[in-house]
Structure formats: structure tokens, C-alpha cells
Amino acid sequence: MDEMNIRSAFLQDAAANMIEKVISQKIGARPEIQFNDPIQMSYDGDKAKVHLNFDVELKKEDLEMLIKKLV
DSSP states (O other): OEEEEEOOHHHHHHHHHHHHHHHHHHHSSOOEEEESSOEEEEEETTEEEEEOOEEEEOOHHHHHHHHHHHO
């Protein structure tokens, strides 16, 4: 099993920007994302497991729209 922890602020910001972009495409509003812990990834053969611990800040209306679009 291979494991990787991303602690670099630069790479965490890049991951946050990608997640923000995906959410923005879904609801039309760009949230702010802040990682609380390092990004943890592990690979076992053809399976990957990613652990993300982050806070998302957005307007209440945008959160409701996101939930509706995801459900």
C-alpha cells in the first residue's frame, strides 16, 4: 500500500481551487475552502482512498442550491 500526505500550502491551495471550481460550476457561486489537516491519500492496487478535512464558507442560499443540485 502506498501512502501520500500533502502538507504543502501550495498544493493544498491548488486542491482547494479545484474543489472551488467544481462547486462553482454546480451552483454558480464560488465558495472559500480552507484545509484543516494534510490531504491524505493511500493506494492499494486499483483502489484509492482520499481523506479530506476542510471547511467551506458560502452563503446560505448557495448551500441550499448546492444540496438541491447534488441530490
